[in-house]
Amino acid sequence: MIIAGRKALVLGAGRSGIVSARFLAERGAKVALHDKRDVETWGDAARSLKETNGVGLVSGELPSWLLDQIDLVVISPGVPTNTIPARYVDRKDGEVIGEVELAYRFMKGSLIGITGSNGKTTTTTLIGQLLKNGGIETQVGGNIGTPLLSLAESSTEETWSVAELSSFQLETIVDLRPNIAICLNVTPNHLDRYDSFTDYAAAKHRIFMNQTGDDAAILNADDEITASWAAGLKANVSLFSVKRELDEGLFLRGRDLVCRANGKEKILMTRDEIFLRGLHNVENILASMAAGLSKRWRCFY
Incomplete structure (x- = not known):
């Protein structure tokens, strides 16, 4: 540009x-x-x-x-x-x-974008900390406080930028393409800004619009809106659920957080190990783990 x-x-x-x-x-x-x-x-x-x-x-x-x-x-x-x-x-x-x-057009490295009506700040923070704990060059911003454009100026080819993205921010994207895009949920919100709930949901959906088969899309299987998007996305879709077991994806079974893929499953952790309280935070952690296990997150191979 x-x-x-x-x-x-x-x-x-x-x-x-x-x-x-x-x-x-x-x-x-x-x-x-x-x-x-x-x-x-x-x-x-x-x-x-x-x-x-x-x-x-x-x-x-x-x-x-x-x-x-x-x-x-x-x-x-x-x-x-x-x-x-x-x-x-x-x-x-x-x-x-x-x-x-504007920020995306000058960013280097890889981008993880997180949106949703609820939980996106917590999930953005969790993913950023997961990366940092893994010794990865990481920066966190967007709607969470630090403008994404500030991250563009400090990014390198090795950087993973983790960005919380609001519906307002997603309205004006053109080329922005997260390597990993997450939508946690879509519930009625900001209806003073949008003509309808459908318009608000469409703004959230834009986070996936430029993704390709090389990218990962992570969706909440328990949310009627986000679950309905899975079949229409070009990216590799991963689902998470706290209400039911999934044939493929991450889910809560009893007190275990489980990953099931390719006919195999693994218990990742238990609810007793989670310091954040509430089922909604289990959702946030499952989404964060799904990002960590996606094939695009090469540092976790």
Whole structure:
């Protein structure tokens, strides 16, 4: 992706927008950072971009003369994709992407993406710790706190980046392709942002859209929505369940967490060894183990 010389508009002056504006400016783009709030109310990190990086700071309604010059819009997760500036630039064949898509285009190494209505922060943390405990070069971020774009800047070819991805972030991906993608569950959420539950679920499903047969997709067999996706994905699908035994996959049987594959099974651990309480955390651990056992996680061979 060529950035130098482009005229970019970053929507949202929060953490994601600040990282995006700085990243683009440092690579030669002319950047305007926009937020509906008055500039005086922005944080110091956002306001300082004008002096440190030459970023224009714009608040309130954006004038059409400015939008006419823009060929790249980067949207922060909290900004709806149907906002007028994004729609305006998109209609005149400008590029409209989110911060996580921008990050992906500059990331090195491998990516694990985790989404779901519940449990994604815990699962992201667990997977990150599993990798680190295995001596693997690992970094964790995304919706969990550290913008994914910050991980792009520090990634290497040996890095495994573990990213929590919200539905808002997934709305604006184009090429983002996790080597391992996980959807823990889909329950009614953020319906003030979406026209329907179906639209919300579709945003979650986008985490799998660029995967190929070389990748792994991990789904909750107990969730009606995620289970229905298994047959239609291009990636290698692994299922997990806390309610029933699976012919192939990871499941809870009594107090044992079991992996069954290729006609064989192995007890991975017991519930007595889990310090996190609740059946929902058993789900999170099964999903994390499924990621660890996927064929794409070469360090576990």
